[in-house]
Amino acid sequence: MKHIYRSNSCCGIHTTNQTILYRTLIGAPLELLYFGSRITDERTISALEGAASAPEAYPAFGGVYRRSPAFRVSKGSEQQHTSARLLFTGSEAADEQTLVLSLFDSYLQLEVSLIIEADYEYDMIGMYTRVTNCSDTSCIIDYMAAAFLPLSWKEGVLTNCTGSWAHEMHMNEQRLNPGIHITGERCGVRTTRFANPSIILSHGEHAVGEQTGICIGAAYAWSGNWAFLLDHDPDGTISLIAGDHPDTARRILTAGASYQMPHLYLTYSESGRGTVSRRFHRWAKQRMIPDAANPRSIVLNSWEAAYFDFDETLLLQMIDGAARIGIETFVLDDGWFGSDYPRDDDTQGLGDWQVQPAKLPRGLTPLIDRCRERGMTFGLWIEPEMVNPRSRLFEQHPEWILSAEHREASLERGQYVLDLSREEVLIWVIGTIEQILDQNPGIDYIKWDCNRDIKELSGGFAVYDRYVENYYRILEHLGERYPALVIQDCASGGGRVEYGALHRTHEFWASDNTDALQRIFIQWGTGMFYPPSVTAAHVGSETNHITGRHLPLAFRCSVAMSCRFGVELSPLALSGEDREFLCEAVSTYKGIRHLIVSGELYRLVSPYEQHHAAIMYVLPDRSEALLFVWELRFSVGSAYEQIRLAGLQEDRMYEVRELLAEHLEQHMMNPVRSGSEAMRLLTGEYLQRCGLAIAFRHEYDSRIFHFVMK
Ligand code: GLA
DSSP states (O other), X not given: OOSEEEOSSEEEEEOSSEEEEEEOOTTSOOEEEEEEEOOOOHHHHHHHHTOSOOOBSSOBTTSSOOSOOSEEEEBXXXXXXXXXXXXXXXXXXXXXTEEEEEEEETTTTEEEEEEEEEETTTTEEEEEEEEEEOSSSOEEEEEEEEEEEEEOOSOEEEEEEEOOTTSOOEEEEEEOOSEEEEEEEOOTTSTTSSEEEEEEEEESSSOOOSSSBOEEEEEEEOSSOEEEEEEEETTTEEEEEEESOGGGOOEEEOTTOEEEOOEEEEEEESBHHHHHHHHHHHHIIIIISTTTTSOOOOEEESHHHHTTOOOHHHHHHHHHHHHHHTOSEEEEOSOSBOSSSOOSSTTBOTTOOSBOTTTOTTOSHHHHHHHHHTTOEEEEEEOTTEEOSBSHHHHXXXXXXXXXXXXXXXXXXXXXXXXXXXXHHHHHHHHHHHHHHHHSTTEEEEEEOOOOOOOOOSSOTHHHHHHHHHHHHHHHHHHHHOTTOEEEEOBTTBTTOSHXXXXXXXXXXXXXXXXXXXXXXXXXXXXXXXXXXGEEEEEOOSBOTTTOOBOOHXXXXXXXXXXXXEEOSOGGGOOHHHHHHHHHHHHHHHHHHHHHHHSEEEEEEOTTTSSEEEEEEEOTTSSEXXXXXXXXXXXXXXXXXXXXXXXXXXXXXXXXXXXXXXXXXXXXXXXXXXXXXXXXXXXHHHHHHTOEEEEOOSTTOEEEEEEEEO
């Protein structure tokens, strides 16, 4: 077994740069001996095996363990048994990269398996757990961690991303004082509305830097409720506990039944959070997100361009306008459906997925055909998990919504959540989507939206599980039946950005906020764990619809071009000059897109720390790179900045070219004279040690540089 290590008293698994080791003594609690950089010498492992004490690796409530446990169970009519003792019974290498460690409570007859999967090449460790009730009576699993990692760290800092609608993924840092810290969601469907299920845990008193410091990056892959608990024991252990939200974690486990938790993916870095991001991106593009090693198309979405107010003529004009700019996919957003209850605002029509004759008397076909004629693909917005009370669907099936018995169901954005945990609702959703796709051949893309939370339900928390399982079944079914269909994951913007959904969709809408200035922060946080090449970022109109801020087109374009580029404004509303610039931006993006898709992200200057921000992408072989710089707040005293690059090969020359430049010679102020040929050819060493000098001309100035190794 190549990556698995097993001896009489120890078991572990390696990836290229990491090792995790457990002490595995039959009949004793499992202990975590080590999680850190790769151990290559077996003598080191022997020394670890001999350690006098090590933290328990999956402690249960009710024994000697006094901190937040990994597992809590209750059994008996009056819960007379709340104490569990999970002892190691054996290990198994399920395959070359998967280790299964089994624990058993012999009194309660409960088996818990810890499954550890190593992705050797991509340096990622996946962990999850499974519990089986081997007794002949049921019990209640009050809490069960998908992963439990007791780190012998005396100090730690938690970095995570939180926010709200149109303000997603803002980074927070908090030093972990002794005690219990929790971050989580229990909205049921919009799983990442307030916080994202991904964290960076830094070792020490300060958060790690981009290139230095010890940390662990972890992301939970589940589109339901979740929480990370960090329990800092003042004696010197910080336990990372990942799984369900404690408020909704309770599950009944009948005799003979099993339950399996979702995956936590983690990676250990001794070179800061930049390494964490790059590993997650690489792994996600190869292993998690369908077809993500290939580029996504450039989208024009109709939402901010027309909202609910359009007809066939307008859409055809927009398609023509989009084609002239060089757009590759036209997406028709909300408002195209609802015949008896026309979807002209958000109060009605949701659930009635027939084309609205008043707006589109000839259906979708003329739009699809026009896209085809113009060499574009066609996409459509749907929100299949929801229903407005004013809809034919609700009239026919009022019993299909999620509600709490004896209580009135609450509305949010004028809609209810359909109870996707029910088989008949699942079948209806699949049938409805199939009907839309089969009756309108030529839909290549769907934007799957989800605009409210689950606020109430009946039937226990297992409803949440079945809901998510059925959501996955639908996505997987669509993937099999329509293999070329691209699915954008959206939930009021970035409300469902996690690896459960992303494993079954192709890209995501990061936020309804298209204000490029705020997007820099949103994309900064999003890029910690999720690849920019699948992060949809669209150029909004000059006066932003949400913030009212005016931003130059060049700035709006460059912020969107640093991710999966698209447009969210009407091509008909552009001045001639702006249309020309947008055309150039689109064609420039086509020339550099391979760097966003295959390049590795280096965050150079943080918008949280400076008046400007900078990131770059470098191809893995370092032959090409791309630099984005944005001026956020202009002041004369800081009009010049040396931006030191990263990821380049120091002993090679790079040709530097500014893209979408207005006046090339003004932009770079390196020692060689501005505008001279020499300044366009610099060593990697120079660029990384001295940096590229940038002159900012005004607030919201932006720069894109392309580097090609010579
Ligand atoms: C959500 C999405 C938007 C748009 C609207 C349509 O808010 O995030 O992009 O699709 O719904 O109602």
